[in-house]
Amino acid sequence: MIDTIIFDFGDVFINLEKQTQQDAFKKLGLNGPNEVLVHANDQFEKGAISETEFLNSFSAFIPHASHAEIKQAWNTIIGDFPLYRLEFLQLLSHKYRLFLLTNTDSIHIEHFEDMVGVSFFSDFYQCFEKVFYSYEMGMRKPDEQIFKTILSKYDLNPKKTLFVDDKKANTDAAEKLGMHIWNLQVGTEDVVDLAKQKHLPL
Incomplete structure (x- = not known):
């Protein structure tokens, strides 16, 4: 019987606009990511x-782009957060222990909070027993240690x-650590289908 749910954030609750971000960087003169930038992203998320x-x-x-322009382009990936998903989460929080675990960085989180406002992000965070950001933990998914840390610290089965x-x-x-999983398919599945997908009572 499942009593705890750990959620990802991007493309689970908040929509990500990856193409919009690529287009924004293209306007600054950058044609797509490369190994150096992927590595920098990994390090920043840790x-x-x-x-x-x-x-x-x-x-x-892109030496001609200012840091402000780079940040603005970086944040264009952050899309909308439909209210119905927050309402679903609030319902869920009365029946399960909930945690948020996301690979993210300080720039994106600051932008998210500015975008949705204090009332919305407070309501969102209050649904969780604890919110885990990779950049605060010093590790990121899929490193098994990040899962082991949460399971151990909160005595989760x-x-x-x-x-x-x-x-x-x-x-x-x-799954290797014995957890139940749902690999949500973006575009064809929605987190609010959780009860139907995993046969969970709400």
């Missing part, structure tokens, strides 16, 4: 490099824990 160091990694490829994420590598890592 809190291993500062915001300035992260932005400088882009400046190396993996056999009674469901993990919901849109990336298969992340759900595979959770």
Whole structure:
């Protein structure tokens, strides 16, 4: 019997606009990501490099763009957060222990909070026993240690824990540790279908 649910954030609750972000960077002169920027993103999501160091990694490829322009382009990936998903989460929070676990960075979280406002993000965060940001934890999914840390710290039984994420590598890592999983398919599935997909009582 599942009593705990750990949720991802991007493309589970908030929609991500990946093409919009690529287009924004193209306007600044950057034609898609590369190995250097992917590595910098990984490091930034682990809190291993500062915001300035992260932005400088882009400046190396688009020297004419200011840090403000780079941040603006970086944040265009953050789409809308439909209210019905928050309402569903609030309903769920009365029946299950809920946690949020997301690979993210300080720039995106600051932008998200500014975008939705204090009332909305407060209501969202209050649904969870704890919100875990990779950049604060110093590790990111699919590193098994990130899951082990949460399971251990909150005394969670993996056999009674469901993990919901849109990336298969992340759900595979959770499944190896004995958790139930839902690898949500973006575009064809919605988090509010949880009860139907996993046969959970609401």
